[in-house]
Every structure is written in C-alpha cells, then in structure tokens.
Amino acid sequence: MTGNAQCTSNFVFESGSKVYLGQAAHCAATGAVDQINGCTSPSLPIGTKVRITGASKEGVLVYSSWLTMQAIRETDANACAHNDLALVELDPADVAKVNPSLPIWGGPTGLNTAGLRKNDEVVTYGSAQLGGEATDPNAKRGTSLGDSAGGWNHTIRTTTPGLPGDSGSAVLDAAGRAVGVLSTLNISPDFGSNGVGDLAHELNYLHAHSALRDVHLVTGTQSFRPLR
Template identity: 55%
Template sequence: MHQRSLALLGALLAFGACAGTAQAANPPAFAAPATATVHPGVMTFTKGSQCTANFVFYDATTTYIGQAAHCSGTGGATETDGCTAKSLPIGTPVEVGGASKPGRLAYNSWLTMQAAKEKDADTCQNNDFALVALDSADAGSVSPAIPTFGVPTGLNTTGVEAGETVRSYGNSGLRGGIALLSPKTGFSVGQGSGGWSHTVYTLTPGLPGDSGSGFIDARGRAFGILSTLSLLPLPGSNGVSDLSRALAYMGAHGGPAVVLADTSRAAAPVPAAASGPAQAPATKATTTKAKKAAAKAKKAKAKAKAAKAARAKAKRKAAAAKARRAKAAKKKAQPVRG
C-alpha cells in the first residue's frame, strides 16, 4: 500500500508538471460565456442515461467535456466498484447539450482500471471519470466557464479540508429545467479513501442526473466530480471523486494527454476594433460601464449573503445528521450512483 501511495504521488507530480507545460501553449479559441452553447453543467445522454458535464479539457487536436465514468455504466445504480462494473465501450456516441452533433466516449476510468487489473480498493471505488470528445463542428461553441460562477481558475491538487466552502452546478432533469436550482453552495465534511474521495453537503443536495457535475473550491479551482448519493451514515451528503487523482491515473495509463481548460487562460476572441487606432474614451460609455460595475458588485454582495445563509443552513443540517449517526452506526447502506 505504501508503494502504491508513492506511485500515485509520483503520478500526481508528473501530471502537474505536464499540465503546466501544456498550458504554456495557446488554448483553443473558446466562445464567450454569454454566447457559448456547450459548457460545464450541460446535460449529457449516454444511451439514455442522463448526467451533468463537469469541466472542459483539450489537447493538441480535440476539445473534450468531462462526465462521470458511471454515466456509461450498464449495471444497476448500486454497482459502484469501477473495477468490476460494466461500461459501454470507447467510441460510444454521447449526446451533449448545446452541441450540434454527438460526441464520442474517448476515455472511461472503469474500462481503464479493468484493463490494468487494478486492485486498490480506494481507487476502484472512487476513480469515476470519463471524457467525451466533442465533434470539431462544435469546437467554436465551447466555453470552460461554469454558469453563475464563471470558473474554474485552475486545478486543486491538494483537496479540500473539512469546513471549506465548495460549489457546484447540477443539471438533473429532476430540477424541471429551473436554472435557479442548478448553482449549489455547501461545505466539505472531509476527505477519505487516501484522498480519492470528498464528502460534501450542498444546498440543494445532488440528485440523480447531477452525477458527473464538477465541484470547485473557494478559490474557484476544480477539485472533484459528483459520484455518489449517500443515504447513511450522512443522509443527504454526496460523494465527490478527486479530479486531480483521476487525471493522474488517466495520464499514467495511456489516456488522452489533456489540459484542464480554465477561465484564467481561456483565449477570448479579439474585437475587430482592437487592431485599429486608439479611440478617445467616450464619457457616456464610461459612465454606463461604471453603472454596470456597481450593479454587478451589488449583485455579488447579495449572492455572497445568500451563500452565507445557505452555508449556515447546511451546517445546521450536518449537525442534525451527526446526532442521528449514533443510531445508524450499526446500519450499512451501499452508496448509489446518481
């Protein structure tokens, strides 16, 4: 086990070095968030199974969007061991919300672990990541920005501690298409399984169909993927797979050499006017810009206040759950996939 931990640490360090090198190259010319039709949080459908896309990735030739590995699973909702659960094959068409053409399953951690004959229980249980290669016709319609939050700003490789703020954007069909219910804020209960898993509470909790949605930390960095919906011992909590470990595992086992597309590096189209001679500032435009900035700041303040209230409510819920844990200590319930 110690040797496996060292091997994983080495893979994480190697992945971080490779990602840093790859990010020095120009990313694709992503669409502006306001006009993009494909972005984190869109629905994906794999042979009828609905999930939520997490983050955007790219390599030298292809743009990808992530989903959970179990989204292409062919077994029941309680089959959570990726080293034994079955999946549809690489190349399976995947319908992606906002895309004009289907993508294709390009990587699946379950299939990779089974091919590698993976034996580590923590890895088998929590490595739940897949990539969908988008059709080249949709490359110009993609933005890496999560709606509402406008991030990720990078990749979190150290995880989140208990009490840290977490955010996500779920898009389950059970939400009835009500966009206001998609952004979620909560907190981490802590890490487990050697850093492979994070237990979180959010308001609202993840629902079936939210599976695969991305989680970001308080700094806007991507750290996880919604994997399981828990009943006991923490009712209403969600299990989040660690993204940095999933990416490191993929890199160590011949998967696509991708880069996480983050909003701090995303290339925005240059306005045509920018190449011409400098124009004198317009007073009216400047005033309008200032008003918009003030309105935006006011909105952000209101959102922060609402988030604080949501965190307080979630903490009260966690305290109540903790009180019930003693009664449920002898009960065991297998987690289910969303």
C-alpha cells in the same frame, strides 16, 4: 445522454486541437444501480456515441476510468471506489460553441491538488433543478464534510443534494479551483451528502494509464464569483 443515462458534464479539457467534456464514468454503466465499483461494474465501450445538449453532432466516449481500471486489473480499493472520470470528445463542428466557464460561478481558476478540509466551502452546478441560488436552481453552495480514501474522495453537503441527473457535476473550492466530479449520493452515515471523486487523482490516473497523456483542464474565461 450516454445510452439511456442523463448526466451533467463537468469541465472542459484539451489535448492539442481536440476538445473534451468531462463526465462521470458511471454515466456509461450498464449494470444495476448498486454496481458502483469501477473495477468490476460493466460499462458501455469506448467509441460509444454521446448526445450533448446544444451540440450539432454527437460526441464520442474516448476515455473511461472504469474501463481503464478493468483493463489493467487495478487492485487499489480506493481507486476502484472513487475513480469516476470519463471524457467525451466533441466533434470539431461544435468546438466553437464551448466555453469552459461554469454557469453562475465562473472559473475554474485551476486545479485543486491539496484536497479539502472540513467546513471548506464548495460550489457545484448540476442539472436536476431542485433548488439552489435564487438566480439559477442548478447552482449550489455547500461545505466539505472531509476527505477520505487516501484523498480520492471528498464528501460534501450542498443547498440541496446532488441527485442522479447531477452525476458528473463540477465541484469548485472557495478559490474557484476544480476539486472533482460529483459521483455518489450518500445514504449513510451522512444522509443527503454527496461523494466527489478527486479530479487531481483522476487526471494523474488518466495520464499514467492511457494514451491521453497531454490532456489538461481548461480554465474558465469568466472570473470566479467570490463566495463572500
């Protein structure tokens, strides 16, 4: 919970002894629901406290792609529309409770840097609980409808679409690699599909434009569950 917004965390990241949970930058938005341009939309500041399910203490917002783009006056329209990553630093008291594996699916096995082709299989894990794998309604399978915006965006369709509470969810490819962060619910032209910000692009941006240059994705301790 960031302010009054409930979202799903995606991946675990590390930098030295510090541990972070990833979430969508728009989870800290303070504007209207249709304000989704990260270069112009208002957001809660760095240092905002974030309530985390299962944690004994609040986390702290330490990076927001939206705030970073606004600070450097980013003009790349693709980045402004799809760079949607934030990091929440965990209190040291809660680090031992963290496991980087996705529930049900396992992984991530690494970072997808090649993007998705149309009809590539993907899996996600959200928190809206409206339908998915029989063993867990938050676990969903889906397929890619194709990439766009110079690789910044993946459009996917899953068992049931990711809804607002699923914002920030982790998306893995068929090899268990981290693809991106669930960011938008599409109305047109692909009604019921979701837009996913590309994690490789988002991490490259973070490394280039913030002090968190050595932040890296933590791979899962549980093996990825094969899709076939």
